[in-house]
Amino acid sequence: MRRRAAVALALARPTVRSLPWRLLGGGWALGVAVAAVPALFALHLPAAVLADVARVAALCGAVGTAFALDDPARHTTGTVPVPRPLRQTLRVAVAGLAGALWWAAVLGAVRAGADAGTWAGVPAGALTVEAAALSGLALALAGAAVRFSAVRLPGPAVAAALPAPPVAAAVFLPDGYALFVPPGDPRWADAHTLWAGILTATLAVWAACALEPRHRSGRVPGRTRGGEERGGATAR
Amino acid sequence: MTALTRTPVTAPAPPSARQGLRAVLALARVEARRLLLHPLVLVALAGYLALLLWPGGEPEDAYPVLQDIDRETQLGQLLLGLAVMIAANLGVLRSHRRGTDGSFAVLVVRPWRRTCAHVLSVLPTVLVGALLVAGQFTAEALKPGAVGHGSVFELVTGPLLVLLLGVLGVLLGRVVRSSFAAPLAAVAVIAVSFVFVAGSGSPAWVRGMTPLLFDEGARPLPSALQGRPAGRHALYLLALAVLAAAGAVRASGGRTRAVRVTALTALGAVVAAVVLQGTAPSDAVREAREVATRDPAEVQDCERRGPTTYCAFPEFTPWIDEWARVTDRVRSLAGGSGAEQALTVRQKVAALDGPSGTGEPSPAAPGEVTASTAWGGERELEFAASVARGLVVGHERHAGAYCDARGVLTVWLAIHATRDGEALFAETGNAYDSPGVIHAPVTAIALRDRELTVVQRLLALPRERVGRAVRAHWAELSAAGTTTDRAAAVLGVTAPAETAADRAWRCA
Structure with missing residues (x-):
């Protein structure tokens, strides 16, 4: 355990350096x-609109998070002794710390634009759960893309797909299971149980996908024709 | 002697404009197919179709008002457009992601021509969007209960949104070499369209610059009173799309005069469209709204059927049959003087705030009852209540509960004059969390718990038996001052005692 902590500590700096900070x-x-x-x-917006503003900001952050697992060196790091779950956890932890600071800045910006009375109607804690769930969704999609394909940079595809689930949820979910409910709505508590469930589920999917598969994927670029990415130029 | 023969080496001739065009069209065809079959676009189309074909819906949907239905097609197109924007952007950046930009540099087709092809590749998807809009609107217009007129400009707004967003995706791909920009742009569009919605209170030109002109009022308006700058907004979207396309071509090296002229013309059209949208609604529309709100008789068509005269805005006259069916039913239940009393059913609107208005029309003149501009389901119950109130009370001025026999009688008549009246009465109570309230035009008809219990007990009895008692005691039941206890006794049930909650009501 202690050795692992030492490895994590030693990896912290390279991880910080290798994260795609510009995209995040x-x-x-x-x-x-x-x-x-x-x-x-x-603008003096009501609490319901301010909550939606925070949600849109959270979605922007989630689009950035979609790139957190991008690893251009993925096909060479498959053989290093530090397992992928630890490397990915480190990446997520570093990005998560910075993301927490960012989210505090978002809430501060929203608060700066609200009267004290309106701000009291904006449940910041519950909105944080929503933001975390949206970023969790990005992580789960990226993790699954890494686990089930030979793609090195899942970011672009995941970022492209990311706005779809929230929009679909807003359009298709029946009233009883609505996710984007305004503060003060009787469904607020139920919706946030659902949000917490989504957060847990997405993190679980990501954790499950973090494990390196027992056999290396057959679709390694250069070896077969089916590889998703050909050529070696830096992508993105 | 040896003759030195030289093989002439000629450089390949630069492609003629015609060949260049053919190359662009060929590339556009390939890209169009890839765009249309992109997973994101397919998912968006599938979701759109699922929404359109989903079974069920409100009973009100059987009576569409076409000047409102036309702009309801726009929202789905906006969502389709977001998918097209991201997919078109991924298409432009494909060579960048796969590191083949370098190979393209040696091709004869210049980058700006490739950009032209990408812009053109959006068109088939726009066409699919237009077909969806046409199908959706035609299905609504063919419903037997449909009234009003759709606007071509409102209908083309949706496909133009798809075009604009698709071209924006191409532009983003040429300006920012990262597939990260388009999803963020999609989120920004969502923010502008759904969160920072420019309401009816903001200046018209600010409203005009958002992708969608939202107008969600309480009730539909006759089409002449809409006053929405739909044509100018469509021009704005089209000009913006052309401007973005010219920008994308220019950003990839197409610095020809034609591009510059196109861009400048489009910019001029955008500015003109924004300015023109700022002038809506015109004075003529404002005046028409004023007349329709204050003195609707001037612009309405009337039709006399028996003791009832029906007056409607010309577009809504097909509904007179429906109104007559409900009115005749109320009259036959009422019997006696209620069956012959002269009555004018007048359709009214509160049009002063335009299609976003949420106000109620002013109370009807004596001898008149109000009909709204919506029909079907709960609207039918509300109209029946309005007619019943006209026969029982005779005016619409009181905003409060009828704490006597008149309340019981009005609601009982309304429920039985409507198809599925009992279910609708329960539904409308649940929907607004106010059991015993029917949101009749102008003023709601409310019952206290006490009168509501009496009505519910009456509904449990056979309708014929109660109907006979109603006809026999019509004069007494419809007179002001007949108590609820007396009404219950006459009709064969008992009334519960008055509670503290009952006494809190303001009685009309």
Whole structure:
């Protein structure tokens, strides 16, 4: 256990260096910009709209998170003694720490644009669970893409697919199971049980997909024709 | 002597404009197919179709008002457009992701021509979107209960949204070499369209710059009173799409004069469309709204059937048959003087705030009852209540509960004059969490718990038996001041005692 902690510590700096900070930062920056709109334009929006503003900001962050598992060196790191779950956990932990700071900034920006009374109606804790679940969804999709294909950079595809599930949930879920409910709605508690369930489920999917498969995937680029990515240029 | 023969080496001639066009079209065809079959677009189309073909729906859906239905097609197209934007962006950046940009550099087809092909590749998907809109609207317009007129401009807005978003995806791919930009742009579009919605209170030109002009009012309006700048908004979307396309071509090296002229023209059209949208609604529309709200008789068509005269805005006259069916049913239940009393059913609107307005029309003149501009399901029950109130009470001025025989009688008549009246009465109570309230036009008809219990006990009895008692005691039951106890006794049930909650009501 202690040895593993030592390895994790030693890997912390390289992990920080290898994370795609520009992409993560891009998503976060747009998120903060969206959250700051009510404050910048003095819009005086009601609590329900402010909650939606925070949700849109969370979705921006989740689009950035979709790139957190991108590893251009994936086909060479498959044989190192540090197992993939530990490497991915480290990445997620580092990105998560920075993400927590970002989310605090988002909530601060939303708060700056709200009157004290309106802000009291915005349940920040529950919205944090929603944001974490959206980022968890990005992680689960990226983890699954890594686990079940030979793709090195799952980010672009996952980011492209990411807006679809929330939009589908908003359009298709029946009223009783609505996810995007306004604060103060009688369904709020039920919806957030559901959100917590989604968070747990997505993290579980990611954790399950983090394990390196017993056999190396047959579709390694260069060896077969079916590889998703050909050529060696840096992608993204 | 040796003759030196030189084989002439000629450089390949640059492709003629015609060959260039053919290459662009060939590439556009391939890209169009890939775009249409992109998983994201397929999922969006499947979701869209599922929503359209989902069985069930409200009873109100059988009576669509076409000037409202036309703009309901736009939302699904916006969501389809988001998928097309991301997919088109991924298509433009495919060579970048796969590291084949370098190979393209040696091809004869220049990058800006490839961009033209990508822009053109969006068109078939736009066409699919347009077909969906056409199918959706035609299905609504063919319903027997449909009234009103759709607007072509409202209908093309949806496909234009798909075009604009698709071209924006291409532009983003040419400006930002990362497939990360399009999903973020999609989120930004969602934010602008659904979160920072420019409501009816914001300036018209700000509203006009958002992708969708949202207008969700309480009730539909006649089409002449809509005053939505639909044509100018469609022009805005089209011009913006052309501007984005020109921008994308220019960003990939197409610095020809034609591109510059196109871009400048499109920019001018965008600015003009924004300015023109700011002038809506016109003074003529404002005046028409004023007249329709304050003095609807001036613009309505009337039809006399027996003792009842039905007056409706010209577009809504097909519903007079439906109104007459319910009115005749109320009259036959009422019997006696209620069956012959002259009555004018007048359709009214509160149009001063335009299609976003949520106000109620003003109370009807004596001898008139109000009909709204919506029909089907609960609207039918509300209309029946309005007619019953006209026969029993004779005016619409009181906003409060009828704490006597009149309340019991009105609601009993309304429920039995409506198809599935009992179920609708229970439903409307649950929906607004206010049992015993029917949201009749102008003022709701409310019952206290006491009168509601009496009505429920009456509903448990055979309708014929109660009907005979109603006809026999019509004058007494419809008179102000006849108590609930007396009404219950006359009709053959008992009334519960008045509770503290009952006394809290304001009685009309």
